[in-house]
Amino acid sequence: MELTGRGKTLLAVSVVVGLTALAVGEGDLLRAAVLAAVAPLGGLLVLRWTRPSLESNRVLNPAQVEAGQATQVRLGIQNIGRSRPAALMLEDRIPYRLGNRPRLVLERLAPGARSVVNYTITPGSRGAYELGPLTVRTSDPFGLAVSVQEFPVTTELIVTPRIQPLRSLLLPGGAGMSSGESASHTVAITGNDDIAVREYRNGDDMRRVHWKASAHRGQLMVRREEQPWENNAAVLLDVRRGAHRGELSSFEWMVDAAASATVRLARDGIDPWLITAHRDFECRQGDYGQAMRYLATVAAAPEAPVAAMVEKAQRARSVSGIVAFLGHLTPEEAATLARLARRGGHCTALVVDPVRWIPKAASSRVDPREQVFAQQHGQALATLAGAGWQVIPVVAGTELRRVWTRLSAWRTLA
Template sequence: MPAGPPGPVADSDARGGLRAALSGLTTRGRSFLAAGVAAAVCAYVLGQDDLLRVGLLLAVLPLVCVTALHRTRYRVAGSRRLSPSRVPTGSEARVHLRLDNESRLPTGLLMLQDRVPYVLGPRPRFVLDRVEPGGVREVSYRVRSDLRGRYPLGPLQLRLSDPFGMCELTRSFGAYDTLVVIPRTERLPVLGSAGEASGYGDGRQRSSALAGEDDIIPRGYRHGDDLRRVHWRSTARYGELMVRREEQPQRARCTVLLDTRRIAYRGAGPGSAFEWAVSAAASALTHMLERGFSVRLLTDEGSAVPDGNADGFAGSTQESADSAGLMMDTLSVVDHSDGGGLSRAYDVLRGSDEGLLVAFFGDLDEEQAAVAARMRQRGRGAVAFVLDGEDWTRGGETASPTPVSDRLRLLREAGWTAMAVSPGAELSRLWRQAGQGDSDAQSPAAGTTTGHSGGWS
């Protein structure tokens, strides 16, 4: 339930009938009712009028409490606010609950309870003694999760109780909120001239004309154009007013490819190879957007995020901010695909021949390594981080060269800057080595193998 005005209102007689109210009798209320009935029966059998009066008193008291609580007409509104609504794995979010008594009567004892998934922690409960007419009560609790995902919060439940503790009724607010737990990102180093030479930089604007800021190709005059931009030579040639076309800025592009094939990864849990790849892809996306790139997220199934534009890339700065949230939301719920190949991603990449390509691959057989090698096209910088499933399951203890060495060699021969990722490797270190074109080849288990020197171009 959003912040601001109070949310949905729980009316004490809005739901259920008297039968539902009777089901809310507490243990004390049921005991009083049973004792009263038993005393009344004994009084009838023994002919004791005084005992009958006691029995009637014991039996009527919980019924009176049920009726009074059921017919009480105070109105209570509840709202929920998340701060923040999107958090990385392992980080805490605070949930703020607000309760407004909108009736003219004070409330009795209230218990406020919010439903949360078990992965976020125990279900929070708060006891509110009394809320005066028009009064407000605010409470908060914290949630955290080590697993990515979208987790619903709600509905908010309010438990009403009479002063004698004979009956408790539960009212629910219908609104839900969603906490998005995104992958944890790692801050990556800014690379030097080697990376910028291959199109890795601050997303500087490129002009079509070498001699100035404007395109020399004119266009027709439009209402509101500055007359100082009139191109008189073209005006005389075409016989109508022509103006110089303004510069069309173009941001440097980057595609982050995430291999999600189920057969490409082994193991599960926060420390698995797949979770490392997802977090690394999120780190690369965040870093490239901060550097001014127009970025898209591509999976092995060929689906691109964002997909609002024809080319699949984020556009303006505002669109990039929205697209960043969309891509992180996508990564928060991304799961293994049942596909066995990278051909769909290759079909998408084949249609564009510019920009940087950063790929995170799982296990590659010979056929898929060949498909990945063809993704690197002329004029495009390409970096591949390859996770060897066998290496990850053994905890990095690789006694002999593995097939990943052959896959890396094939990628490097196609022009990729290829890196093998060992369990627990730091992406920032691998990123720096890839950008600098470190040619000091080590074992794949060390997570530092590179084979293409001279930057990412």
């Protein structure tokens, strides 16, 4: 409990007037000063006896939203004491990126009563935000003293990347649950040399024994049954800090793009596999929740080698295609990525060029280091294209939905 600015001013004025009254011998002025000083001190006493005992909780609906979408915050306050406090002022602490702190007024709560107030926030960027703690203030009737209670419990709000509307795509060859078709072959990026036969297993029909392969390998081998097309695709996200410049706006573009691609593929019945140098998520049967929670907080890292991302992709089961969102590449990093194309599969790279990401004025002086950087990047793209990758350059202002249908290994749904 403490005095408000009004209470402190009144008390200070009362003291000054009282001392002046004593100096000049004015009894009436002294009594007025004493009465004025009693008011703020009395406010403190009133709050001491009527300070409420409260309980609170906070519920988010929903607790995970997409950037640009609103969520409702519900604050529940219950008076568990015996006194009936004056009106309560509620202030919920929220990160500055979510806007101004909401301030709400709650009317007097009777003992045992419970009240609920709501406010809405619309986060504009992805991330994990802590809401709280909640501060509750109550004052005396004249606003001279205030009692402050803080509830330290916080609630986490997860804001996932903004999902761009993309057109549905079919897997190469027409496969995909959304098309209702299937193919009788698979394309593996793992580079399995034996795609026609396998080792004999107990119970296999002897009529399926492949005698030529058995003689060559020195053990019984059987023909593989035709396998349905696997509705899988890999989405690679480059999280290297050194692949971006400035405020990492190109990285944010890639995160939004990877999230949009993952959601689109999952909704089309294709199981996307999100891969970065540090983590990977298999989104089976349309469940991409964990991948979105990861993308909500993923940050560009100084140590995130392309080789680690490629290694994870090489451990993948068969996939029908790869969509990679990449930053600046060196020829050596491009050669590492080229291994995925050599092992089969349809590979498309959407590559942001940090040199050309923000266009410069024609009169701007060319930095020799930038020239070397750009030349290196161009050589890397040529290496990717030569290895069989489809390369789509991306600069600032590029809309994913406009380049999405350019994925040559995929077919756009009519």
